[in-house]
Amino acid sequence: MNRVRSTTPAVPAIRSTGLSVVGHRAGRPVSITDDVSVQVGAGESIAIVGESGSGESITARALLDLLPQGLDAKGAVELNGELLVDLSRREAQRMRGGELAFVMQDPFTMLNPISRCGEQITAKLRAENGRRLLSQARKEQARARLAEVGIADPAVADRYPFELSGGMRQRVAIAAAIAENPRVLIADEPTTALDVTTQKEILELLSRLRDTHGLGLILITHDLRVAFSVCDRVYVMYAGEIIETGRPDDLLAAPRHPYSANLIQADPPIDRRLASLANIPGSVPAPGSWPPGCRFAPRCQWAAPECAAAHPPLEAADSGHTVRCARAGEIAPDLVAALRRVRRAVVTPARADDGSAPIISTRGARRIYGDKVAVEGADVDVDVFRGESVGLVGESGSGKTTLARMMVGLTRPTSGAIRVAGVDLAAARVSKADWNTVRSTVQMAFQDPYSTLNPQRSVGSALRDGLRLTDKAEVPRRIGELLERVGLAADYVNRMPAQLSGGERQRVAIARALARDPQVVVCDEVVSALDVSVQAHILNLLRELQTDLGLAYMFITHDLAVVRQVTDRVYVIKDGAIVEHAATEKVLDDPQHPYTRRLIGSIPHVQSMTRR
Incomplete structure (x- = not known):
């Protein structure tokens, strides 16, 4: 492009x-x-x-x-x-x-x-006399507009939005x-x-x-x-x-404002795995609480007294480039040097296999919805070992989330075997004791924490749900520990979901997943809706938790740069079947399957934000 x-x-x-x-x-x-x-x-x-x-x-x-x-x-x-x-x-x-x-x-x-898609596309179109187009003209216009956005099937005009994939709906909206x-x-x-x-x-x-x-x-x-x-x-x-x-x-190449430089540094590279992602401390001040001088000064490592003294104007730095920073000319070499240090950071090796038995193991797992095969059993053998991070990547509709839900017992497999800590979730009957074992072994963190947190209940109440089996006298202490574990202050216990930022809500969701002290956390697109700085905070948090608690992750994402940063091995899934599996470095650097190569080739502007 x-x-x-x-x-x-x-x-x-x-x-x-x-x-x-x-x-x-x-x-x-x-x-x-x-x-x-x-x-x-x-x-x-x-x-x-x-x-x-x-x-x-x-x-x-x-x-x-x-x-x-x-x-x-x-x-x-x-x-x-x-x-x-x-x-x-x-x-x-x-x-x-x-x-x-x-x-x-x-x-x-x-x-x-x-309303059918074609009707919505032509709703405002009028003939030269100002009247609504006749039925045949509307159909022709709808088909022409659909073809223009890459939808060759004219039958889409007669479908409803819920009958289309996310990408198709976006094309219809365009x-x-x-x-x-x-x-x-x-x-x-x-x-x-x-x-x-x-x-x-x-x-x-x-x-x-x-x-x-x-x-x-x-x-x-x-x-x-x-x-x-x-x-x-x-x-x-x-x-x-x-x-x-x-x-x-x-x-x-040379951002002039520290904030711009920080955003670029926080973006995860696709070509190597870093020990830690750069992130920006603090958060954007809310309207009405902007500082009197430079609004970024409280978060800026290059801030000087003059930065707080007066609000800087937006000024020309050079041809076609403007910046709002009192020290822009002075610190420009430092910003470039900092970017180079991040881009040349030492690569962190992936975890080595210790030979232990897998905590989660799927063999021939299959899931059918009516006449649709969501997960195809013959080619779905997945293992998750203690302390490792496993990626599951593929396009929307490839079966990623269905497979993940089967791993945590939220969706029952049609056939095949799924074992969690020795419990077969495909068995005809799973006892209450076995379900407790599964719940204490694997938990799930979802893409949109706001939809999984009750807006009428506080953070403390949400965490208390996950601690139902804990001694009541211990619950307040455990809630405090969970908040501290995910980097939130103790007073967050009384806050409501609407009072939290997106990153804070995701931290609460992770804390709730940790309440049962699981061995594995399934992360389903947990950073896809977050901006780059908050994403870096969450990814660093997940790494710290893995080191401190010995957690294993099943990480579901469509962002291959995130896959590089957080996973040791990766499974590539297409049409419900695993088409490639190897160490993350091998899959991303030397993909063998045409589908994997297509995924990697679709990453926008791959080389521009790597080493310089």
Whole structure:
């Protein structure tokens, strides 16, 4: 996916100047974002990146005039040189969707679950006389738009969203977004929940639409590889403001702001396994609690007294590069040197086999749902040994999660054998004592901890559930130990899930999985929805827990860079069958199966973020 433009046309397709979003707390105004100026030309693509809470998604919604109730935008937004504030409400609504389109992370939030895909694609299309298209014309338009986004099967137009895979739903959402030939497309995390091959297809689709339609593309993402592989320019946001902008190659080679450098350092390399991933201490300050000087200063190792004295402006560093840092010129060599140290860090060897018996062993495990074979028994032999980390990778629908759920007893195998600590979960009857053995041996941590934590119950209550078999007098002490183990303070016991960040919720989910002192934790996409810095924190935590507790992991993920960092061996699964298995280093460096080679070849911009 080659970038095609690196300059901005004289009249941008869309431009914001001094765009700020303001909310209210206790009757007082609170800034959410501050003085955000971005622009993108026809046929150009930009990325807006940063940690969760930095203001990227709110900025996208402000550009679209789709802010939640209670938030107000200030500043100017121009579309093709025309100020949107000068338009009537009806004209602005017509412009949005016609000239300015939006694609969300989860297409289910854009697509009506009870309306057929074709109807949703053509819903706003009108004939020249302004009337709705006739039925045959709508069908032809739906098929044409589906073909444009790479769906050759016209029958998809007659299907409902729930009948499609995640990648297909995202394509349908994009088809609906571009149906009126917009000038600008804003995509908010459009590939986050997708496997690596589907991600590549969606990114190639967006790039192709950018070129063929002359679209101005704004990509909101926390995936640095995606941002640097498909965009002409990158805007880095922190605490509600732009802190650096530049061309991807320039930012990768020599970031000028410590925050940008820290984000790049935290991204796990695909080519080697590090002893520890770099991460940024602390978290993004909430709106209303921004420090008076540089907003990043409390987390910055290069902060000096002058950084806290005054808020730095966004200034030109060199051609096409701007930075908001009072010490940018002074510390530039130090930032480059720090990046080089991380990229040349010593490789950590994988765990050696100690010859012990496996804790979990599957032989010919098979699972059928109706006429669909989710896991094919003949080629599914998987072992997990004490203290090791095993990866399970494959595309969406390959059978990863089904196999994992069978390993923890949440899904019963149709046939074959699955043994956990000697207990056969495929047996006709499993006794209560055997189930207690299984629960004390293996636990599961899920992708979205928010959906597995009761929003009406506190953190302490969630952990107490996992300690039901513990002596009641010991429960408070054990809850404190679990929180400390995952790096959370004791006062988190009284907090509710809504009061936690994504990384904190994932730590609570891990703590709950540890409550029964298991030997194995099955991690199902536990970092896929996290930004790069929080991801580094969680991956480092998992390593520390493995060292301290002798844990084994079954790590399910579509991110092969994460696989490199946390696993000793990896199984590659396709269509419910294991197609390749070996040490992680061998699989990633010398893949033997065409499917594995395709997975690795789908990683965006593989070489750009490795050694330099």
